[in-house]
Amino acid sequence: MKNENLYNYILGIADNSLILGQRLGELCGHGPNLETDIACTNISLDLFGQVRSYFQYAGKIAGDGRSEDDIAMLRKERDYKNVLLVEQPNTNFAYTLGRQFLFDAYHLMFLRELQKSTDLTLSAIANKCIKEVSYHERFSSDWIKRLGDGTDESKAKIQEAINDLWMYTDELFHQTDADKAMVAEGIGVDVTQLKDAYYNYVSEVLEAATLQVPESKYFHKGGKHGIHTEHLGYILAELQYMQRAYPNMQW
Amino acid sequence: MSEEQIKSLERQFDERIARDEKIEPKDWMPEKYRKTHIRQISQHAHSEIVGMLPEGNWITRAPSLRRKVALLAKVQDEAGHGLYLYSACETLGVSRDELYEQLHSGKAKYSSIFNYPALTWADMGAIGWLVDGAAIINQVPLCNTSYGPYARAMIRVCKEESFHQRQGFEIMLKLANGTPEQKEMAQDALNRWWWPSLMMLGPTDDKSVHTEQSMKWKLKRKTNDELRQQFIDQTVPQADVLGLTIPDPDLKWNEERQSYDFGAIDWDEFWQVVKGHGPMNKERMKARVGAWERGEWVRDAAMAHAQKKQERKEKQAV
Numbered sequence A: 001m002k003n004e005n006l007y008n009y010i011l012g013i014a015d016n017s018l019i020l021g022q023r024l025g026e027l028c029g030h031g032p033n034l035e036t037d038i039a040c041t042n043i044s045l046d047l048f049g050q051v052r053s054y055f056q057y058a059g060k061i062a063g064d065g066r067s068e069d070d071i072a073m074l075r076k077e078r079d080y081k082n083v084l085l086v087e088q089p090n091t092n093f094a095y096t097l098g099r100q101f102l103f104d105a106y107h108l109m110f111l112r113e114l115q116k117s118t119d120l121t122l123s124a125i126a127n128k129c130i131k132e133v134s135y136h137e138r139f140s141s142d143w144i145k146r147l148g149d150g151t152d153e154s155k156a157k158i159q160e161a162i163n164d165l166w167m168y169t170d171e172l173f174h175q176t177d178a179d180k181a182m183v184a185e186g187i188g189v190d191v192t193q194l195k196d197a198y199y200n201y202v203s204e205v206l207e208a209a210t211l212q213v214p215e216s217k218y219f220h221k222g223g224k225h226g227i228h229t230e231h232l233g234y235i236l237a238e239l240q241y242m243q244r245a246y247p248n249m250q251w
Numbered sequence B: 001m002s003e004e005q006i007k008s009l010e011r012q013f014d015e016r017i018a019r020d021e022k023i024e025p026k027d028w029m030p031e032k033y034r035k036t037h038i039r040q041i042s043q044h045a046h047s048e049i050v051g052m053l054p055e056g057n058w059i060t061r062a063p064s065l066r067r068k069v070a071l072l073a074k075v076q077d078e079a080g081h082g083l084y085l086y087s088a089c090e091t092l093g094v095s096r097d098e099l100y101e102q103l104h105s106g107k108a109k110y111s112s113i114f115n116y117p118a119l120t121w122a123d124m125g126a127i128g129w130l131v132d133g134a135a136i137i138n139q140v141p142l143c144n145t146s147y148g149p150y151a152r153a154m155i156r157v158c159k160e161e162s163f164h165q166r167q168g169f170e171i172m173l174k175l176a177n178g179t180p181e182q183k184e185m186a187q188d189a190l191n192r193w194w195w196p197s198l199m200m201l202g203p204t205d206d207k208s209v210h211t212e213q214s215m216k217w218k219l220k221r222k223t224n225d226e227l228r229q230q231f232i233d234q235t236v237p238q239a240d241v242l243g244l245t246i247p248d249p250d251l252k253w254n255e256e257r258q259s260y261d262f263g264a265i266d267w268d269e270f271w272q273v274v275k276g277h278g279p280m281n282k283e284r285m286k287a288r289v290g291a292w293e294r295g296e297w298v299r300d301a302a303m304a305h306a307q308k309k310q311e312r313k314e315k316q317a318v
Helices: A004-025 A034-062 A068-073 A093-114 A120-148 A152-168 A177-184 A191-208 A231-245 B003-018 B031-056 B065-090 B096-104 B122-144 B148-176 B180-199 B211-216 B224-242 B267-277 B281-294 B296-317
Strands: B252-254 B259-261
Touching: A004 A034, A004 A093, A004 A177, A004 A231, A034 A068, A034 A093, A034 A120, A034 B065, A068 A231, A068 B065, A093 A120, A093 A152, A093 A191, A120 A152, A120 A191, A120 B296, A152 B296, B031 B065, B031 B096, B031 B122, B031 B211, B031 B281, B065 B096, B065 B122, B065 B148, B096 B281, B122 B148, B122 B180, B122 B224, B148 B180, B148 B224, B180 B224, B180 B267, B224 B259, B267 B281, B281 B296
Parallel strands: none
Antiparallel strands: B252 B259
16 A cells, blocks of 8 residues: 555544444443433544544545445454543443543544644544534533532542543553654644643643542553454444444445 | 313313414413323323434444444434423423433333334334334324424424434335345344334224324324324335335235225234333333433532532622
């Protein structure tokens, strides 16, 4: 493939939305109330819409007839490049929300930079996504504050979720070889530059929510290189089920 | 109020309905009208919410991204319908929490069709095509019903439902024109959803206890049997377009009636499901009650937070 770095770079971005969208999709109809149910479904819907734009572009870059669905649903476990954070399970609403906020805060900063990409398609996609993700971030940060500064029970639950998920945040700022190549070409976002602003902002929200900012310095990584947690296999089993059971059909 | 005064109010009320005037939340209404509307609107709202489950169950497994997005949007619409129907119901002086309580305790009913399992992807097509199709037949007349908030909610609901119905038909069309395996999947889904869809239009007229009063209040414009016939007459040609066979050997065009004759419906099955013994009744309620109970601490936190915010605001004002 001529543009392999660009192809891998797009997958690195889109797989986060794909896997997070899939996780949120599990919850549809099971939310704590109708309003949050609608909001989580809506976020999932936005994320899959974004995934389609990215994968349609990636298909063009690949230039071998691969469709958005082939890319989304017919890769092997080790070929998914999402960060570990987004594949973490919906243990309870605190984990769902904590995961969402820790990702949204990053996602928004990332898209702001991606808008400046010299690749016009990526810049246009970022421009479209940023409106949606601003809403996601407002929703999740508001809920962090509600749960943190709500009841003793909600505070304990969201604190536990943030503490457990914290170890997956550092990976957001790691770079793969494709990332580095794309940054050098002015196409990609240098995520290492976002790290301080991210932790500052996240700490601000956690403090406003009367929560403790975790102090742990132990982090996990691997997702960007296809080394995932055990959760991913099950996510893919559902995501890929139809395409695997009924190959080469139109739906 | 004296009996005579009430009679006079009732007379005026009946006249307003006869003139096709809308009844609004603050208007006087007979207690029976209020209760009947709470029952019907909440039953409708509950059906939307429970109806999210069989389709929600396929979101993670949708065969393509395009279908996944469309299914998410559809289930989200259903939640939206639930939301505005509950709101319409609340204008009659009942809270959403009370309505949930009625659903969870089994006191309130929801459409029995959602007590059937969604087993294959083709069920997403059949549900949209048949179940939403039957729902539209039931619901379009409600856009002109006498209670204003309900009628206005239904106008919005119907627009989206007809979109869902076309979407379901399109899923079926793709399968019917696909590989033999896909066509078989579509036929199997039609076989399983056909009879429950006919039952969705309610018991036969001689067994329907609410029809007469509901017709008077324009909560109903046609009887169950008329609606069922309309549904069948409209759906059979669509099945022909799909090249699928309706699982009723007695289905036959009646030249004289200009309608289809159809076979006997298994009403024992209908009543069994209504009474709580369908294939999925227990699972559906378990899912709803479970979500509600698991969500309690979240709702409590939101309330507590809003209160704290309000208190802080008041303190600042002082």
